[in-house]
Amino acid sequence: MSPPGGDQLRRSVEEVLLGGGRVWTRREVAERSGVGPERTAQIWRALGFPVVDDDALVFTDADVDALCAGERLIESGLITEESETMMARALGHHLSRLAEWQVHTLWTWMNRDSGHPSGGGELMDHAAALLPELELLQRHVWRRHLAAYTGRVLAEAEADADTRVGQGQGQGQGQGQGGTASGGPVPPRASADVRDRAVGFTDMVGYTRMTRGLDTTELVRVLDRFESLTGDVVADGRGRVVKTIGDEVLFVCESASAAADIALELTARAEAEKGLPQMRTGLAHGAVLSRFGDVYGGAVNVAARLTAVARPNTVLADTAFAGELAGMAAYTLRALRPVSVRGYSRLRPVLLRAGR
Known part of the structure; x- marks a missing residue:
């Protein structure tokens, strides 16, 4: 069996990486995810991809699932529509650099001992075999950083609580039992990390x-x-x-x-x-x-x-x-x-x- 041609090869590799082919238009993705066409285009651009025609078959089932996940985060109150776009932009910026390095590394490794590029079939085989390993590694490093930052946030919250208790005790001695300078609870920290x-x-x-x-x-x-x-x-x-x-x-x-x-x-x-x-x-x-x-x-x-x-x-x-x-x-x-x-x-x- 002869190796696939250029367009066919790209489609085959893409299906391996994305877990399926391009089967939905932008309008269909909006209908299936419940996210309006304008916002789907906004998120798509924020990820670093160009906007496509409404009738072009570009999106996969995984794209629909990702949009639905974003909607669930918004419904939970964790993020807003505005912060979802900013989050998409940050993810697209950082992960595009990682993807570029990984593809370059894989391609260089495949061709290190030969004077000509490897075939498309070999690229698909390597992509299918190594993708789970890369995902495992990235997920582990991500979770390690989540744990590290969570520890820092908890330590800061504990230090802030100790400071407030100390201030309240000192002010209470001068203002009466349980008094505070503001006469009310300490307001929560602003959502921006400053x-x-x-x-x-x-x-x-x-x-x-x-x-x-x-x-x-x-x-x-x-x-x-x-x-x-x-x-x-x-x-x-x-x-x-x-x-x-x-x-x-x-x-x-x-x-x-x-x-x-x-x-x-x-x-x-x-x-x-x-x-x-x-x-x-x-x-x-x-x-x-x-x-x-x-x-x-x-x-x-x-x-x-x-x-x-x-x-x-x-x-x-x-x-x-x-x-x-x-x-x-x-x-x-x-x-x-x-x-x-x-x-x-x-x-x-x-x-x-x-x-x-």
Whole structure:
């Protein structure tokens, strides 16, 4: 039996990956899921796919099931229609990158020992055999991160409760039994996750100049080492890598001291490792909005600006961050001259070093 042609091969692989073929139009999907045509198109675009004609057979039974699952989450009150679209956009953004890497890895592995691409039948066989393994691995890592973040949220809630109890006891002593400053219950935290955090940007110095003289294999080695080094140091320091943008990594920590330790360790490790460019880091502290895996706020912008003006193998912090470290023997802080950067006419950097 001859291998399938191009279109047939794509359909066959797609059916293996999606658990079925394209059997529904956009209108039919809307009818079967109970989600209106306009919102199905909105969700589809948010996932990163182009809108299709109403009569085109594009969707599968799995697409209907996914829309129905979203409706159940909305009915439960867990999410809203608006947040469903934002969630779809975040999932599409992150998972599309993962899918690209996985397909590239599979294709490279299949053709590593041959001078010509493998046949379509072999691709289907490998996709069918490895898909359950990839799903198992991804589900496990996802659940591990769910457990880790749940633990952090519970710890924060416990700390907040202890703080409120302490404040209530102190105020009660001055206002009468059981009194509070507000005279009522403490309002629940807003749905948006906005808290004071430490933010850090670390990048490789001279990356653009260095990459001009590297072939693809050498460049991949440098990038892999940079991502491994930063990922390991941030994880060991109990921080979180938010994202890697080319030669730069953005991370956040719950405390300034944790971020400072990470930044100093990254600098020391980069200095000691041959073949890896020097690094520089900018740190800031303040209110940070966490939203669908990304972070926003003035502290994020300041950390990025400080990284741009830092010298190789140095760590710069803003005055708010330095204030969090004041009096700690583990660090030395030296205020530098104000600098003018995009968005900030007189940004006051503070040079951070390990204590003597």
